[in-house]
Amino acid sequence: MKKTLFIVFFISCFFFLSRSLFADEYQDLVDKINKYQQEITSLQNQEKTLSQQISLMDNQIKVTGLKINETQYQIERLEEEIAGLSAKILNLEDSLNFISKILLQRLAETYKSGRKEPLMLLFSSKNFSEFLLRYRYLQKVQFHDCELLISMEKTKTNYDDQKNLKAKAQADMEKLEKQLTAQKADLNSQIVVRKKLLDETKGQEANYQKLLADARAELEAILGILEGKGSEKEVGKVSQGQRIASVISGSSCNSSGSHLHFMITQDGQTKNPFSYLRGVDYENCTGSSCGSGDGDAISFGGDWDWPLSPKIRINQGYGYTWAIRNTWVGRIYSFHNGIDIVGSSLEIRSPKSGTLYLGSYVGNCVLRYVRVHHDEGNFDTYYLHVNY
Numbered sequence: 214m215k216k217t218l219f220i221v222f223f224i225s226c227f228f229f230l231s232r233s234l235f236a237d238e239y240q241d242l243v244d245k246i247n248k249y250q251q252e253i254t255s256l257q258n259q260e261k262t263l264s265q266q267i268s269l270m271d272n273q274i275k276v277t278g279l280k281i282n283e284t285q286y287q288i289e290r291l292e293e294e295i296a297g298l299s300a301k302i303l304n305l306e307d308s309l310n311f312i313s314k315i316l317l318q319r320l321a322e323t324y325k326s327g328r329k330e331p332l333m334l335l336f337s338s339k340n341f342s343e344f345l346l347r348y349r350y351l352q353k354v355q356f357h358d359c360e361l362l363i364s365m366e367k368t369k370t371n372y373d374d375q376k377n378l379k380a381k382a383q384a385d386m387e388k389l390e391k392q393l394t395a396q397k398a399d400l401n402s403q404i405v406v407r408k409k410l411l412d413e414t415k416g417q418e419a420n421y422q423k424l425l426a427d428a429r430a431e432l433e434a435i436l437g438i439l440e441g442k443g444s445e446k447e448v449g450k451v452s453q454g455q456r457i458a459s460v461i462s463g464s465s466c467n468s469s470g471s472h473l474h475f476m477i478t479q480d481g482q483t484k485n486p487f488s489y490l491r492g493v494d495y496e497n498c499t500g501s502s503c504g505s506g507d508g509d510a511i512s513f514g515g516d517w518d519w520p521l522s523p524k525i526r527i528n529q530g531y532g533y534t535w536a537i538r539n540t541w542v543g544r545i546y547s548f549h550n551g552i553d554i555v556g557s558s559l560e561i562r563s564p565k566s567g568t569l570y571l572g573s574y575v576g577n578c579v580l581r582y583v584r585v586h587h588d589e590g591n592f593d594t595y596y597l598h599v600n601y
Contacts, residue, residue, distance in 0.1 A: 242283045249276045261544050263414060263421035270407045277400045284393045291386045298379040305372040402501035406540050421541075424469075428545040430577040431467035431474075435550065438574050438582060438595065439478065445572040451585060453566045454518060458583045458599040460559040465598050466578035472528055473561065474597035475520055476551035479590060483550040485531045489515035490564070495525040500535050508535045517564040520596060521556025528553040551595070561596055565589070571601050 249272045256269040414420040451457055460473050477484045492513040500508025509530030519525060529536050531552055537543040567587035574580045582597045
């Protein structure tokens with residue numbers, strides 16, 4: 214008995230100490246995550262330099278790595294909890310089956326004895342006092358058996374509770390495993406983005422500042438065009454599918470490479486182009502790499518023709534995009550009011566009929582664009598980085 218108590222005490226102490234050590238390690242992780250997140254906030258508020266941007270990315274990579282460790286710790290603890298619950302459930306199940314069988318047999322025998330023995334007890338007893346003593350003992354045995362059965366029912370309830378706890382722990386672990394997969398994908402993306410920035414800038418501050426300046430100038434031009442500050446000339450009516458311009462090949466004003474910035478407005482408010490364009494053969498290159506699966510969600514909801522011929526490469530989506538969340542462009546703007554696309558040819562066609570305007574906006578350079586005011590719904594479509 215003493216040996217058994219010692220073993221139980223030892224196991225209890227072991228689990229207590231392991232949980233205590235885990236709590237210390239877990240808190241250390243949380244403290245490190247909070248520390249790096251504070252540094253990230255501080256860097257985001259500082260002057261925009263390449264070294265600070267790299268430091269920001271490094272801290273984000275550290276935070277993601279620590280969050281991966283945090284999730285792995287949580288999964289390990291859940292695995293231990295599930296293993297413990299499984300063992301407990303198995304033991305309870307065996308005990309319930311065995312003791313329930315014994316108790317039912319005893320209750321049946323006691324019930325039979327209770328019906329037959331009073332008269333037999335009376336004749337077999339030496340006197341009435343002995344009969345009362347033996348009869349009361351029989352009642353106590355029956356009462357004790359009933360108490361055991363009630364206790365067994367409580368154990369069965371505990372058994373059901375343990376099964377529910379195990380099911381919840383398993384569901385929590387499935388969520389954590391999905392979270393871990395997403396965090397690992399984020400870490401890989403952040404490493405790729407950091408390398409891409411160094412490749413684009415060649416590690417030179419001047420190159421980085423040029424990237425920022427071009428993005429800032431393009432944003433200023435886009436907002437100016439949407440506010441009607443561009444210089445425009447009406448050309449006349451165009452039909453659906455008619456050629457209206459072509460994408461500039463190579464770099465141009467505020468653009469480091471060939472792409473079309475396409476916008477839709479209705480009553481002066483920008484709209485998500487994907488909601489109006491029909492489904493098309495496309496490649497999603499909005500994330501860390503083409504087809505990586507970590508980019509912007511793309512869903513087509515309309516019947517408009519595309520301004521470019523497929524296959525379409527989508528470089529950035531609409532709204533709060535992956536690029537804003539994960540790259541340096543998030544230091545310039547927080548909302549992408551159009552989509553950046555590339556087609557199989559440079560030719561641009563009007564997705565709907567309307568009136569064509571040729572425009573230009575003068576900022577740090579002359580940015581050419583075209584606009585089509587469409588006949589229905591008071592829609593306007595804009596096409597930037599183009600030749601007429």
